[in-house]
Amino acid sequence: MSGQLNPEDALYVDMFIAKNSQTMTFIRSSYSAILGLAAGILGLTNWSGFVFYFVGSAFLSTLVFLVKAKASPGTYFRSPFDVFTEGVLGGLLSYILFWTLLYGIIHVYD
Amino acid sequence: MVNAAKVLQDLRASAERKPDVVVRLGKPLVESGAVMKLDADAWLVYEQVAIAALDVGDDALAQKCIQALETKFPGSPRVRRLNGMELEAKGELLEAAKIYKAILEEDETNVLAAKRQVMLLRAMGMNAEAIAALVKYLDINYPDFEGWLQLADMYMEEFMYAQAAFCMEEVLMLQPQNHIFHLRYAEILYTQDNVQLALKQFCRVVELCKDHVRGLYGIKLCTSRLLKSSPSKDATATSQEDLKAIDLLATERLLAVYSAGSAASAKSASTKWIEHL
Amino acid sequence: MLLDPAIRNWVLIPIMLVMVLVGIVRHYVTVLLNGTPKKADLKSARETKALQRAAILRAHGSHLPEQAFQARKSYLSEAFEKGTYLKDPIGSNKPKGNLMSDPAYVETMMDGMKKNIMNIVPQTVIMGWINFFFSGFVLIQLPFPLTIRFKSMLQRGIETQDMDVTWVSSLSWYFLNLFGLQSVFTLILGSGHAADAMRDMQAMSTMGMGAAAGPQMGPTGQPQDMHKIFLGEKENLDLAEHEWGLDDVETRLLVKYGKKPRSVLVDKRTKALAAASASAAGASSSTPPAALAATAAARSKKARRQV
Known part of the structure; x- marks a missing residue:
């Protein structure tokens, strides 16, 4: 944005940034859990499982980017790449959990 | 009912003062007892409606809410502050003062009571004491920009512009993105005859908020005064050429803003006036 | 087809359920234990706010004109050096020896200890429970491979040489749940819940961090010397240059x-x-x-x- 004296920090309202991160993490964790369930049911193993997660994650990020952030994530987050990186690792952990769970239930057990 | 609760919650989050909305939505909730369905939020709603009711003058509603809160949280300083506010609304200022003093004696960091005490002193017309109390409060609670705003207001009432400017500077440091605060600072500077600095601040206002009319008027006033006086030798002062350019820009923007969608007669009147500024 | 479904019914699901429930219970117990938020000490609050003041001045000083900035800079420098914002003025020498006598310090210690207990106890108990009841058999197959080094950790109790690392014991299922349920707890309990293991691991390394109340604690648990901090901040201030954003x-x-x-x-x-x-x-x-x-x-x- 033009006319900045300081780094763009002055323009960002802390409360909104926090709320946005929180929403992003919320979306991502629910989505990762469901993705994990899907991966387990499909019986994905090894690399295909991880690829599935990252592809799905990227898909979600793009959706949020286009639909919710209206292609200008700079107005919602401090750095435009936050849309893609926020909460990915936490999501990965719950993805692995649900993936293992469903995989076990369906393919390993009766 | 869910919608009403959501609206009330949003108002609490944004801290906007819309007592009529709150009372309109909250009154049926409180009177029908439906507010209890909100569980933990119910008490927040009670507090919110109580304050709004005092604002619009509905003392009975306020009384009801405060009563409910007292039953649930006996002796709580937060409820006692509401009691104090109720007394203030009824005009019993000395009684209210006693309550706030008691709360502060118990817990000297209670922000709510300290703030009410300051406003009480102001309501009683004891401006000097109010200012002293607020200064003391701000010495401890530095990042409270609303406190600084209030102090600036009080200094302006007393025509102590230098101190008011100091307060606005603090506000600017705490909330640099808000152009309204820059505007107020600029106007104080102009009143102090610090035209050069005021001009820069007005420019900042327009920079932050495009085509801000009050900012543009401020620019016009400053530039017209600066152009009439002899050019300053100060290196940081705006050059004559820049002054003229800014003056022209301000005129142009003002005309643009006023000509968009106003009647022809109004347009010619405003044009004439702007060019004479 | 590969494992007895009874294992699924009696081990897999119960462990997960127990962890979820224990997490929720832990959250509510922590809330109950913490009780009413502590009353903030006026002078300590003032100390911290004074530091904030300097930081804000440095960060947003570019919005102020030169004289205003310089005036504040010199005032704060002087104040920090003289110690006007200190809780205990420099003259009065508080005996630094016996820290246990300072009630605020003890309170912060108790706080930290309470938090640690609430995290360590459930973890240890559940681990013990699992080791006692559910050891010695394979629970589940991980859908992704791991290196041989994990074999000893994940297959504790199952003494085989050649089995795939993907087949793991109940303890590893416990660890999987421990990490994976973080986000589930956030969904159920809202953010800032007490069952956040990541936060616990951070908290364990900075024990005794007091919140609004109590004196400031450093990472080693010693009450920090506010005067030194103020002097450090004063130096920062002195170095700060004023670049007026409104110049052009x-x-x-x-x-x-x-x-x-x-x-x-x-x-x-x-x-x-x-x-x-x-x-x-x-x-x-x-x-x-x-x-x-x-x-x-x-x-x-x-x-x-x-x-």
Whole structure:
């Protein structure tokens, strides 16, 4: 944005940034859990499982980017790449959990 | 009912003062007892409606809410502050003062009571004491920009512009993105005859908020005064050429803003006036 | 087909369920234990706010005109040195020896201990429970491979040499749940819940961090010397330079509305920096002109992108 004296920090309202991160993490964790369930049911193993997660994650990020952030994530987050990186690792952990769970239930057990 | 609760919650989050909305939505909730369905939020709603009711003058509603809160949280300083506010609304200022003093004696960091005490002193017309109390409060609670705003207001009432400017500077440091605060600072500077600095601040206002009319008027006033006086030798002062350019820009923007969608007669009147500024 | 479904019914699901329930219970117990938020001490609050004041001045000082900034800078420097904001004035020597006698310090210690207990106890109990009841058999197959080194950890209790690392015991299922359920708890309990293991691991390394109440604690648990901190902040302040953001605001405004070309800004910036370097050449703390010219070029590029 033009006319900045300081780094763009002055323009960002802390409360909104926090709320946005929180929403992003919320979306991502629910989505990762469901993705994990899907991966387990499909019986994905090894690399295909991880690829599935990252592809799905990227898909979600793009959706949020286009639909919710209206292609200008700079107005919602401090750095435009936050849309893609926020909460990915936490999501990965719950993805692995649900993936293992469903995989076990369906393919390993009766 | 869910919608009403959501609206009330949003108002609490944004801290906007819309007592009529709150009372309109909250009154049926409180009177029908439906507010209890909100569980933990119910008490927040009670507090919110109580304050709004005092604002619009509905003392009975306020009384009801405060009563409910007292039953649930006996002796709580937060409820006692509401009691104090109720007394203030009824005009019993000395009684209210006693309550706030008691709360502060118990817990000297209670922000709510300290703030009410300051406003009480102001309501009683004891401006000097109010200012002293607020200064003391701000010495401890530095990042409270609303406190600084209030102090600036009080200094302006007393025509102590230098101190008011100091307060606005603090506000600017705490909330640099808000152009309204820059505007107020600029106007104080102009009143102090610090035209050069005021001009820069007005420019900042327009920079932050495009085509801000009050900012543009401020620019016009400053530039017209600066152009009439002899050019300053100060290196940081705006050059004559820049002054003229800014003056022209301000005129142009003002005309643009006023000509968009106003009647022809109004347009010619405003044009004439702007060019004479 | 590969494992007895009874294992699924009696081990897999129950462990998960138990962990979820224990997490929720732990959250509510922590809330109950913490009770009413502590009353903040006026003087301690004042100390912290004073530090904030200096930080804000440094961060947003560019919005203020020169004299205002300098006035505040000198006032705060002096105040920090004299210790006007300190809780216990420098003159009074509080015996630093016996810390246990300071009630606020003890309270913060108790706080930290309570938190740690609430995290360690459930973890240990559940681990013990699992080891006691559910050891010695394979629970589940991980859908992804791991290296041989994990074999000893994940297959504790199952003494086989050749089995795939993907087949794991109940303890590893416990660890999987421990990490994976974090986000589930966030969904159920809202953020800031007490069952956040990541936060616990951070908290364990900075034990005894008091919140609004109590004196400030350093990472080692010793009450920090506020005076030293103030002096450090004073130095930062002294070093802070005032760059007035409104210096060329008129030009910026003209450029914004297209009355002047953008190049004017770049020129003005380099000119200003050159002038600054020329005047600073005589001063004690000055960087060599070459370096300044380099920063000027970099800055002018940045200005172009920013506007």
